Amino acid sequence: MYDYGQESIVLRRDVNVVHIPEGTPGVLPKGHVVNLYQSLGGNFTVTTEWGYMVRIAGADADALGKEPPSLSGLVSGTDPESVEKNVWEVLKTIYDPEIPVNIVDLGLVYQCRVTPRDDGRNDVSIVMTLTAPGCGMGPVLQYDAEAAVKQLPGVGNVEVEVVFDPPWSRDRMSEAAKLQLGMI
Template identity: 50%
Template structure:
């Protein structure tokens, strides 16, 4: 159990609805994977991004980029942000899991459109993962809007995982 040090942004699990946990609130940390935290707050499960961990009195995950030299979005920075997002049940990032199908950048609108999938269409953590992607990619310089589309065609298969991810999960074949 910890006490929030400041107002703490969170998302309700599994809906992904944003909420703010007020300062000086007791919460119970039930899980910490991939730098994110799952908490129990008022009998409800919520997820706090690791970049906001200082609000829980913990060391915040650093997600920083060099200052932008232009007003354009740098695609490699978008992919770097995506590599910091881990599946809540598997300690592997979404890129290495093969869950990110495409990234499209509209430089004029300062928008990033992402097509992604889940390991299973019925995964209850889908809205939370979408929220994680939106939250982290929005931290990339010059990104004003992030739109994530969950798609299931083609369906995810374990051979979409990187070799590193297959080894880490024991799914290498």
Template identity: 50%
Template sequence: MNHEEVVFSREASVIQIPDGNGLVIPAGTAAWVMQVLGGNFTVRLETGHLIRLDGQDADAIGREVPDEARQKVTDPSELTEELIWEQLSTVYDPEIPVNIVELGLIYGCQISDNGVDGKRVDIEMTLTAPGCGMGQILKDDVEYKVSHIPGVSRAEVELVFDPPWTPEKMSEAAQLELGFF
């Protein structure tokens, strides 16, 4: 598989994979784009380390902001549970080329009234491993993407580990993509 070589044209804040720590990449750093999923870039540095570059910082590597990084819903009256699930399917673990819905990480989603200022969305989510360094990053991604849907005033993710995640929770498509079949 060919990966596009890029050079950072400006300093950019990124997240190290898999530990989830923040890092600043200086301008002039060479790297390779490994995948673009969920509006974010997974990039390999010359050192071999993987990082996640937010799609909004695509210009740092000479790219356009991916469509998935842009908000698609504009009418708050369109808010449905199906729409929330669609938005959740735009969140990816940067190490795995399958979205968190197909991975089986979302255990539940509930929409409720939050008074006069919109709807509250509560999401139960797990991780592939309890000690996953990217856990807080994924949780933050979900809360950010769901809370920016018009009509949603608050989104909260509860990380749960009972029942624990197993590969059987993945969709058949995800299992095929990851070579489990």
């Protein structure tokens, strides 16, 4: 669900934030009023009293009086096929904080490779891009992808590489994303 500023919330405690689009960290104090812009993929994009847009991690949902996110829809199993399916599912929970579409449907994920190891775990290599090369949120999205995949059963090492060749274009978006953004 995304709300576009319809819900004002008083922060219940100091909370770490990431400024959008710069990607720089900061802290908002307890008692600060924010407006919920979107709540997707377990993170929250809010606007501050000063008009700044920031992202609050799902782990800090309690500062907003919200529940932390939970992940469903994963398949059981740690074989490479199950792991790959789960990787794609978890990547669909990662959203650009300014656009209400996940990184898979935006067409930002170019490749996912799962390589089995001798110890029964699987290494995962992901190649992705950004909507714009200078996007300050790039390292944040890269970290989100890596952290989410690392939590999956059967996953060993995770590498997320951000590339700019080929460059992203709207043609890479899924039909569902285009429809959601009113581009069809």
